[in-house]
Amino acid sequence: MTEVKDYFGDYALAKIPEPETRTFLNQLMVFMGVLAVWAAVFAGAALASWYDATTLVVSVVIGCIILGIIAYLTGYIGSRTKASTYVILRHSMGRLIAMIAGLIISGISAMIWFAYETWLFGVIMQGVFPDIPFMRVEVASIWGGLLMMSTAILGYRALSVLSYFIVPAWFVIIPMALAAAIDINGGWSALMAAKPPTLMDIGVGITFTVGVYIVGATIAPDVTRFSRRPHDGPLAWFIHVVVFMPIIMAAGGFLQLLTPGVNLAAAMVGMGMIWAVLLTGVVGQWSTNDNNLYSSSLAWCNAIPIKRVYWVAIMGIIGTVIAALIALGFGVSLEALLLLGSFLGTWIPPMAAAMIADFYVVKPFFLGVKAVDKRYEWGPGTVYNLVNWPAVVAIIVGGFLAWWMPQVYPTIPGVVIGFGVSLILFILLMAACVKLGIKYGIGKWVETEKGF
Amino acid sequence: MSVEINTARSLFTKLNLVALVLSIIILVLSVISSPKAQAPFSIYAIILIIIILSGQLRVNRAGDLKQIGERAVQTLWLWTSLGLVALTMPPAPYFEFAQPVMVALIVIGAILIIAGVYALLKIRKLTGVYLSV
Secondary structure: OOOOOOOOOOOOOOOOOHHHOEOHHHHHHHHHHHHOOHHHHHHHHHHOOOOOHHHHHHHHHHHHHHHHHHHHHHHHHHHHHOOOHHHHHHHHHOHHHHHHHHHHHHHHHHHHHHHHHHHHHHHHHHHHOOOOHHHOHHHHHHHHHHHHHHHHHHOHHHHHHHHHHHHHHHHHHHHHHHHHHHHHOOHHHHHHHOOOOOOOOHHHHHHHHHHHHHHHHHOOHHHHOOEOOOOHHHHHHHHHHHHHHHHHHHHHHHHHHHOOOOOHHHHHHHOOOHHHHHHHHHHHHHHHHHHHHHHHHHHHHHHOOOOHHHHHHHHHHHHHHHHHHHHHOOOOOHHHHHHHHHHHHHOHHHHHHHHHHHHHHHHHHHOOOOOHHHHOOOOOOOEEEEEEHHHHHHHHHHHHHHHHHHHHOOOOOHHHHHHHHHHHHHHHHHHHHHHHOOOOEEEEEEOOOOOO | OHHHHHHHHHHHHHHHHHHHHHHHHHHHHHHOOOHHHHHHHHHHHHHHHHHHHHHHHHHHHOOOHHHHHHHHHHHHHHHHHHHHHHHHOOOOHHHOOOHHHHHHHHHHHHHHHHHHHHHHHHHHHHHOOOOOO
16 A cells, blocks of 8 residues: 555545644534534524423433534544545445445535525625625625635635634634523523423434434544544544534524524624624634535545545535525525435435444454554555445435435434444344355455545 | 744743733623623633633643644634634623723724734744644
8 A cells, every 4th residue: 555646635535644634622623613603503493492491402412422422433434544534435335335425425415505504694694784785695695605615625724724713702602692692581590491382202302413413423534534643533523512512502492492583693683793693604604614515525536536626616616606596596496405405414324324334343343354544444556346235235224214214203213213224234234244255345446546 | 943942932922921911801891891791701701811821831831843833823723713702792782881891892802813813923934833733
């Protein structure tokens, strides 16, 4: 195995060299930069229609712990192999399926979320400055989209610098604003007494929380591959989701409980915190959305070998155009877009399950590769299977259940079922193949000197 | 090398001290302000003070130029970013700041950001570490 030249840029298909690795704080800031977005606050608000304050916090914390464990496992693979999520998938799924899976996980899904967040950015801008033409939804969507593309084009360094700049302020401003909003809406006693009309089972809230950020947990290696020490990145992911995500979701949920129909951004505007809303809206949205585009470009590089910056530009322009078209109402349905994003999202936890099962169970216990550093060796000349059929079967079965079950049994946590079924099925199929001598890999792919 | 180490450490210490003084002023101003501003801005000032002091401790303990640079850049980013809070939050009528106090807080926020960015660029030049450390 030889060292591969960084042909595609920002080590899209190359190992991160030691001088380019980053500290624990860097990883924490980048992850929190992804979380620092109004959509996370709005997600918390959705829970308020189901729970009182205490149950809301408990369901969010349990959901976040589940997410933290999943991301610790995926993130650790990234920090050990110094590879992006999509390169890691080559081992468990085969080279061809890794291309397709990468596009489902990030190539297309992340671009859809980029478009959605860009449109939402325009909505926030117009909400704060309704009389300025430059801040109209369609106009702000365009300049916002271009702004977010800029750091994604520059790469991981720019993502880090932006996160360092906004994250500490964001996570002080939002709790301050929340405390103020609670104070003017009756205080903590009113919050503790507030109850929604009908209470939902706590499992639904846990599943909802897991569903909100499971994609982030799956693609954690895109960032943790820069981790200096193996546990820095995974630990940073765990801490950011277990400590900070509950604060953000509670911020949205608490206010919704006190004043149904009023979101925190609107409450902040009402309290005169215009500049804070603008800052948290513009830069917060930016630090999240550039990560979407960054991951999307990494996934596309793994599927079609052109330089990463071109993929950022292509996906960024498509996403921005979609956002502007939604704003203008020109035939692009936001509902259809989100439906597609959610549908693709149901297939992502089973992929994470296959990745985790392969690295932590199949490789060491069935294939005898005990040494962690040897489990996923990669680089020019590495031979991969084209398709690993047990992974394909496990993902299809798990993904189908994750999509179908909530439609028939709304209280059953589809995402968790999909993850669990795929994990177990993949392990069973691989165990059967190894024990019975059945070939589990179809075809061969030799990695080129460019890492493709 | 030891000259560079001393220069970097000295520059960081000076600017960190400026930030510490400004944070203490924020704490004092928040304590004498309206009850609505007291708790949130006092907590904010205390967070700033803890970051500044722990950052100073870490830089003092750093052994080589790279370590000094990394620890200094991390601390500087944290208080530079937190300067945004003093810049954007005090104008909100909710906090009922007196006009001079509000202006003072905004100026302090602006100084924290400008001094922080200056220090980041200088430390980067002196130590050669990335701003995205």
